[in-house]
Amino acid sequence: MSIRVGDALRPFRFGPVDPQNMVLWSEILRDPNPIHLDVEAVQAMGLGTRRINQGPINLAYLINGVLQSFPGGRIEQISNRFVGNVLEGDMIEVTGVVTAFELLVSGARVTCEMVLTVEGRGPAVKGTVRVLLST
Amino acid sequence: MIPDLPDVAGRSLSGTAFTIPPTQNARLCASVGITPADDGSAHPIYFYVATQVGMGETVAGLCVICRFDVKDGPLLGGCQVEFAEPLMVGAEYAVTGEIVSLTRKASKKLGVVDLLQYRLALSRDGRTVVSVMNSWILPREAKQ
Numbered sequence: 001m002s003i004r005v006g007d008a009l010r011p012f013r014f015g016p017v018d019p020q021n022m023v024l025w026s027e028i029l030r031d032p033n034p035i036h037l038d039v040e041a042v043q044a045m046g047l048g049t050r051r052i053n054q055g056p057i058n059l060a061y062l063i064n065g066v067l068q069s070f071p072g073g074r075i076e077q078i079s080n081r082f083v084g085n086v087l088e089g090d091m092i093e094v095t096g097v098v099t100a101f102e103l104l105v106s107g108a109r110v111t112c113e114m115v116l117t118v119e120g121r122g123p124a125v126k127g128t129v130r131v132l133l134s135t
Numbered sequence: 136m137i138p139d140l141p142d143v144a145g146r147s148l149s150g151t152a153f154t155i156p157p158t159q160n161a162r163l164c165a166s167v168g169i170t171p172a173d174d175g176s177a178h179p180i181y182f183y184v185a186t187q188v189g190m191g192e193t194v195a196g197l198c199v200i201c202r203f204d205v206k207d208g209p210l211l212g213g214c215q216v217e218f219a220e221p222l223m224v225g226a227e228y229a230v231t232g233e234i235v236s237l238t239r240k241a242s243k244k245l246g247v248v249d250l251l252q253y254r255l256a257l258s259r260d261g262r263t264v265v266s267v268m269n270s271w272i273l274p275r276e277a278k279q
Contacts, residue, residue, distance in 0.1 A: 014168045021166040028159060030188055035208070045208065055211040056187075060167040060180040067169065067179075074221055075179045081213040 003110060007098040012065040015091035015119075019051045022088070029054060053086040058125045061086075062116045065094030066129045070110065073131040080127030084118065091119040099128075107134040137247060137275045138202040140239055146200060148232035148253055153189035155181050157224045176221040182265045183214065185222070186255040189230030201237055201251055203273045212250070212270040219264050228257040228264065235268070239275075247275040 022036040034041030035052045042051055059080060067073065086092060093116070100111035109132055116125040155177045164171045164178050171178070187194070195205040203209065222228070232255035242248045251273060257265040 012168075018166075024162060024166055028163060028184055028188075031194060033194075033205075056180055056183045057167060059183065059214065060163075060178060063179050064167060064169045072174075074176075074218070076218055078179075078182075078214065078216040082211050 003098060003101050003108065005098055005101055009065060009069040009096035009098070009112060009114075012061065012068050012094040013092070014061055014064075014094075015089075017053055017086055017088050017090045017092070019088040021057065022051055022053060025054045025057055029056065048087065050087040050089060053088070053090075055082050055125075058082065058086050058092075058116055059127075061092055062094055062114050062125050062127055063129065065096055065114055065116075066112060066131055069096070069112075070131050070133055073110075073133050075129060076109070076132050077130040078127060080114075080125055082125055084122060084124035086116075086118055086124050090121075092124070093117050093119065096129075100130075107132060109133070140237055140249065141200070141202050143200055143234045143237050146234040148190045148192055148197075148234065148255060150189045150191035150230045150232075152227045152229050153185040153257070154227045155185065155222060155224050160224050171224075175223050175225075177224045179218070179222065181222045182216050182218070182257070182267055185228055185257055186230055186232070186265075186267050186269075189228070189257075190232055190255055191230075197251075197253070198273070200234070201249060201273060203249065203275075208274060209251075210272040210274070212272045214270070215268040217266045219262065219266075222257070222265065226259055228259050231256050231258065232267075242272075242274075245272065245274045249273040249275060 096114040235252040251271040
């Protein structure tokens with residue numbers, strides 16, 4: 001298993017963000033907040049002119065960045081902060097760096113510092129994810 | 136006028152059971168650009184979906200408990216999650232939890248805010264599978 005502290009994860013890229021997916025997540029989360037569904041509501045709240053992705057969608061992108069680099073890995077721990085918004089039409093990129101690596105009898109435990117960045121605006125989610133890899 | 140902080144620590148958020156539907160997991164995975172796992176595990180973000188949907192309050196109801204109008208825009212600040220095992224499609228999880236704290240502070244960006252922390256857990260067959268601590272920011276007034 002050739003994983004070392006300091007290794008960069010393969011970036012996970014996604015977009016443009018489709019507002020139809022916000023409709024789906026509103027149903028899944030049972031969250032009718034109009035800032036995810038209605039441009040006029042977004043404008044009325046002074047939040048711009050584009051619908052705003054639900055935070056958990058953005059965290060799902062961040063998790064994908066880990067799963068993509070460690071297929072079959074089992075997430076053990078997530079600690080994250082939401083530091084910005086992802087809007088309809090945005091392109092996002094999740095990047096990560098291995099910050100800890102522990103070899104186990106039957107696999108390894110890897111900790112990664114992850115960032116979801118919105119193209120042209122900057123970070124929207126930052127977090128630490130620990131994943132268990134089996135051999 | 137900003138209302139006084141209610142004493143909400145310890146308030147139960149225990150709710151009902153939540154089952155991860157296979158078709159919903161597939162649609163959720165597709166919506167974020169990933170293929171569903173072939174080992175029966177659900178996307179890990181179901182830690183959030185299952186706890187929010189299954190807890191004993193809606194987000195709006197949780198805001199009411201905190202004397203906050205959901206229309207004023209609560210902000211999800213962050214999550215701390217521990218998985219004892221993966222969440223599985225089709226499995227039923229019991230949702231339990233409670234409010235941990237509600238505190239007030241001054242924010243450089245947002246003015247006066249209340250910080251809400253609540254703990255939720257998903258259990259199956261008596262085992263805790265996932266523990267979550269969510270933090271929300273409740274803006275009380277715009278900074279001038």
